[in-house]
Amino acid sequence: DGGITQSPKYLFRKEGQNVTLSCEQNLNHDAMYWYRQDPGQGLRLIYYSQIVNDFQKGDIAEGYSVSREKKESFPLTVTSAQKNPTAFYLCASRVFRGRANQPQHFGDGTRLSIL
Amino acid sequence: SQKIEQNSEALNIQEGKTATLTCNYTNYSPAYLQWYRQDPGRGPVFLLLIRENEKEKRKERLKVTFDTTLKQSLFHITASQPADSATYLCALENDMRFGAGTRLTVKP
Numbered sequence: 001d002g003g004i005t006q007s008p009k010y011l012f013r014k015e016g017q018n019v020t021l022s023c024e025q026n027l028n029h030d031a032m033y034w035y036r037q038d039p040g041q042g043l044r045l046i047y048y049s050q051i052v053n054d055f056q057k058g059d060i061a062e063g064y065s066v067s068r069e070k071k072e073s074f075p076l077t078v079t080s081a082q083k084n085p086t087a088f089y090l091c092a093s094r095v096f097r098g099r100a101n102q103p104q105h106f107g108d109g110t111r112l113s114i115l
Numbered sequence: 116s117q118k119i120e121q122n123s124e125a126l127n128i129q130e131g132k133t134a135t136l137t138c139n140y141t142n143y144s145p146a147y148l149q150w151y152r153q154d155p156g157r158g159p160v161f162l163l164l165i166r167e168n169e170k171e172k173r174k175e176r177l178k179v180t181f182d183t184t185l186k187q188s189l190f191h192i193t194a195s196q197p198a199d200s201a202t203y204l205c206a207l208e209n210d211m212r213f214g215a216g217t218r219l220t221v222k223p
Contacts, residue, residue: 035213042204042213043212092158103164104161104206108158
């Protein structure tokens with residue numbers, strides 16, 4: 001079945017460490033997105049990419065980095081510069097080029113906690 | 116900047132009643148608006164999309180309205196069931212931004 005796979009489901013980070021969250025999709029979607037979700041605040045956009053080798057900052061990009069070397073993959077690195085990284089991270093993808101009105105498909109998230 | 120508001124953080128209703136959730140937006144004129152459902156610990160799942168030239172859209176027990184004058188969308192679940200309990204999110208077209216969501220609880 002086609003879909004989006006996020007791994008791991010749970011991730012723990014020590015202070016000062018960088019961690020990378022994986023997001024892979026086999027839907028042949030052009031665009032991919034990373035969101036952070038905190039209780040009561042809904043989804044906040046971190047980064048998005050509409051095409052391979054290109055990505056744009058969202059509303060809360062500070063302390064995060066991404067790459068888009070392959071269409072299928074959009075990993076998110078939470079760097080030590082992110083002072084409050086504990087959150088639920090969601091990856092999504094969507095058909096983009098030439099196809100308006102397409103919904104996003106989400107993975108089941110990675111919950112990151114600080115040790 | 117644009118702003119999306121879902122007017123209730125939580126809504127509790129009795130089974131069989133109609134649930135109505137509200138999504139308001141400002142400083143924007145979206146060509147369409149989407150509604151998603153999110154269960155605890157899971158990613159959101161797309162439910163319905165409504166375009167600016169559509170007043171109403173239905174899918175089984177779900178109904179969405181879109182009033183571009185009021186800058187508001189209403190999401191209705193008729194004959195609600197405990198299985199409808201979840202958080203419901205609205206999102207503006209390609210803007211990739213979501214409301215904070217409304218947590219619906221349907222009590223038996």
